[in-house]
């Protein structure tokens with residue numbers, strides 16, 4: 001099979017390498033010439049534009065987008081669409097919002113698969129977990145590519161109609177926030193609590209047979225090993241948050257209670273403000289109702 005890959009960053013490059021390793025051909029394009037040259041060094045055929053990539057693919061095009069979610073996906077689809085017909089398949093493997101994926105699928109001249117991708121850079125060796133939405137025939141057609149990019153046949157499946165792949169990935173990320181928060185709270189208590197503990201040792205011990213072992217816990221072990229048991233100079237600021245926000249918005253719309261996901265998201269937002277207005281007001285209100293002393297900034 002011949003696959004066009006657009007977007008050759010952390011994730012797209014893994015798609016290229018795994019598809020090449022499985023014996024398929026790859027045509028690769030990125031706005032970054034360095035990224036295209038590196039993919040060519042790995043065995044991909046370089047393209048210098050979206051149109052050039054489409055020309056090199058011939059009929060029955062199979063194309064994987066791995067560009068940042070949002071405008072980059074729309075811009076790429078605008079450039080691609082004049083070259084597409086109903087026999088072609090486009091996969092969006094990024095973290096797009098599921099509703100945008102439904103709209104893009106309706107507008108696209110090709111069959112459109114929304115593909116939630118999980119596994120991060122570790123997927124280079126292990127393969128990814130792929131959650132795919134869209135037409136069954138297009139999923140079947142892309143199966144050799146999904147087998148190569150995922151951990152294997154069990155690492156991908158069609159979740160359902162258009163949008164369902166990115167919907168499942170959105171909820172996956174909400175769960176990811178909660179697990180991170182849960183490990184964070186447990187280790188915070190261990191770090192601040194009454195014993196002088198080596199947290200790398202704790203996480204290694206938990207990772208070997210404990211009920212709460214997991215890949216995220218292995219990443220905790222790696223973090224304590226590389227940064228130290230006090231996490232050294234790692235800041236308490238957590239970036240990101242788009243996929244968790246979407247999960248909470250959808251839960252509100254469906255009237256499904258997700259207090260843990262919301263709380264984990266709020267913790268992220270809270271981490272970005274070191275001078276919280278709500279805390280300052282609560283501090284002042286305690287004076288109002290109880291004449292409790294107000295802590296002042298210069299004290």
Ligand SMILES: NC(=O)C1=CN([C@@H]2O[C@H](COP(=O)(O)OP(=O)(O)OC[C@H]3O[C@@H](n4cnc5c(N)ncnc54)[C@H](O)[C@@H]3O)[C@@H](O)[C@H]2O)C=CC1
Nearest residue numbers: 007008009010011012030031066067068069072094095120
């Ligand atoms: N990094 C991660 O662990 C994961 C990322 N994702 C999703 O995968 C997608 C890609 O993420 P990364 O590879 O981490 O991003 P990245 O920033 O490492 O790579 C994106 C690449 O796309 C290229 N690009 C941007 N706009 C382009 C355009 N219009 N045409 C062609 N190339 C363009 C950039 O030059 C860059 O090489 C995102 O939607 C992200 O949310 C999903 C799961 C995990």
Ligand SMILES: O=C(CO)[C@H](O)[C@H](O)COP(=O)(O)O
Nearest residue numbers: 095118173240241242243244
């Ligand atoms: O999808 C992912 C992991 O599963 C990506 O790492 C994504 O970039 C996380 O983004 P955010 O933390 O902003 O939701």
